[in-house]
Amino acid sequence: MNTDLIVAVIVSAIAYGTPLVLAGLGELLAERSGVLNLGVEGMMLMGAVTGFFVSQQLGGPGWAVLIVAMIMAAVAGALMALIHAFLSITVRVNQIVSGLALTIFAGMAGLSSYAGQVWGIGGQHGLHQLTRVDLFGLGEIPVIGPILFDQDPFVYLSWGLVVLVAWYLYRTRTGLYLRAVGESPRSADAMGINVTRYRYVHTTVGGALAGLGGAYFTLAIAPIWTDGLTAGAGWIAIALVIFAFWRPDVLLLGAYLFGALSSLGFTLQAHGVQMPSEFFSSLPYLMTVVVLAGASTTLARRRIGTPASLGVPYVREEG
């Protein structure tokens, strides 16, 4: 393999990995608070369709339109997550059921497809697309230039968020409280921490990040809307959180690994390598199965940092 090919693989791994980084960080925050959100796929789709619709409707400078579209995509994801938070935290519906219901409700042939039809954006060609920004003119540097300094703003944003979330978790007071809530809500409550509020906030912010991740598909990867275009990225994001032991830094690397698997087929084909495309397109899903199976073995479960209260509703007056 020559250097060009390696760079091409890495660059496309980052492109395909970025929605996973965003949605994965969101899921990580929710799970750290003890809320399992299986609605990520639905939230990404809502973000994707909302972001694309807004970008098609608004006039004005391209960068402003895209920023508004991103914000609206995040809001769409957050609203969905708020439903999940209400159901699983306040009403204490089984979190798995609630999350699955949201994915089915908003997913393919659901609300996101309906919105796409009503808004009539199916088949439209996108008017705006996030483009690469050559930072400080460093994009010309061989190898590291295209990887580190010639990405679109979304990628830079995702890197910033990884650092921010890591710093938040391990260096701030609220981050410490968040970890305590996820590990032992009863202890946190006894120390005067508002468990319900922490869970609501982090689930909702997690949904916003999932919405952003979805919008990356329609605003950056390809400016077009088709039903179910996230193609399971939300599920991969959930697997990724486990793969990353609930740590943001590992999550970034894992996302790019999955991104590389997702894009490997196209990249190799573009460089003239002949392999059945079905093989490559199945890779990320195969990897997801492997990761989830591995994480489920007893040994792995003992060693990695699953928040102890994950999926368990907290009721003060019980026990």
Place this chain on the structure above:
Amino acid sequence: MEGTTPATARIRDGVPLLEMRGITKRFAGVVADDGVDFDVRAGEIHTLFGENGAGKSTLMRVLYGFHHPDAGEIRLQGSPVSIASPADAIRHGIGMIHQHFMLVNTLSVADNVALGLRSSRGPLTDPGRVSERIRQLSETYHLQVDPQALIWQLSVGERQRVEIVKALYRNATLLILDEPTAVLTPQEVDDLFAVLRRMAEDGKGLVFISHKVREVLGLSDRITVLRAGHKVGTLPAASATRDQLVQMMVGHALPARDLAAETGATEGAPDRTPSDRAPSDRATAIESGPGVTVGAGTPVTPIPATPAAGAGTGAAAAAGAPRLVVRDLTVRGDRGADAVRGLSLEVRGGEIVGIAGVSGNGQRELAEAIAGLRRPSSGSIVLEGTELAGGSPARGRAVGLGYVPEERMRDGVVPDFSVAENLLLVDSHEPAFSRLGFLRSGEIRRHCEELVRTFDIRTPTLEAPARTLSGGNIQKLIMARELSREPRVLLVAQPTRGIDVAAAQYIHDRLREQRGRGIGVLIISEDLDEVMALADRILVMYEGAIIGEAAPRASTRASIGLMMAGVRPEAPADAGPRATA
């Protein structure tokens, strides 16, 4: 909250630190506390005394904001307050050491202490400064804790110290301790009491929740007795007697022998004689207890007396052939490390062997290994010639092992099954109860009714779900099921934990009766008083092995306590284990 100093300085003479008036708390129709009054003065240790379920913990959980009272008023230093959450309680200078520690296992001591506090660095954590203050508090109150240690690495005693430091860090003026001694060795209890006295001298008010008479009399200034959600009375500890307190707790006098055994009043083993255990004497003791209905009429089990060696007199000395022999057993715990390390023991027919020790020294893993629920990594468990190690629970049952598990709700019964179904769980395949795979309901009913009657299981009907029974009745149900199978060896983990005094007494009598029948009984208990009252031989378990053996008569609490803390009985043995390890 750091900075908001609770009004420590303004403690006025005459006005109690805390007044609770007419506190009532119901859970789904069941009254846990009914119009209870309680008050604490600055500088005193006020004990809440009563049985499990008397409403002690509920009352204090109301004070700490975990429960909202249905009626009643709380006043702090004379002014009425409303405490809606633990955050409110902390703000008012109330600290609580819960029975189950409120610690986050994956975080450090300093992080746990900092939870819920304002940080000097605004939104950022300030572990350095928190650690520094923890060290100061440790010194002032002689509470040894390492701020950097992770909670899961600490012993139970150390975790308790972290809890106390947490409360002190928040300038608590009123500290509640919910059964703090249950998990400690006798020496650790002494250390804890010294810390508590020092805090009282500092002018703090302390609420000590306990059901152990000896501790209560030794520590308290005043004692309030609760029974079934009602306040029975408050009396100064100086003028209270053991008998008086126990009578207030259970509502009637207990026979002297049982009183000592059930309430932890045993001091060494002063009043124990061999005749203490003679069956005739036992029966007399039960019947002499006025109003103790549970044991009325020496119960007749459906079990024919096993004509094995050692049966008859029930005297400990007459123990028969070894029935259960455990050799060099090593069992891995949940964390992956060995929880039982090369343990050997022997149980003979007609004796009760008691395993004492502080919780978490491998007792649970040992019990699970013998019961076939946990696969040992090496060693053997032989029950009358049959190897049980590595087998299934069914193999042990087949050769006569009866097992009463520690977690009776989880491992002992199916909570949503009826009493009858639970009584039959392990025997449903017996020809007497099923024919061609169909259950014979008439036979089953007769069998269950007999068990319920002979074991005095208090249940409205045979169809009532097991979860609706009290802890004591669930334990009786499990005992009934296990004993009806005529075991050769009976393994009982934590026989009476969380059970009311009357039921505990009943279960103790049943265990002694099994010894009388020649059955080998192995009990594992964290309650040293219970082990001392029941066992013929006491084995002390420490870090997965038997550290020493004691006969209850000859031994004092202190020497067993030392073994529980890891001190080997004979000093010269020091070189032994090191050399072989």
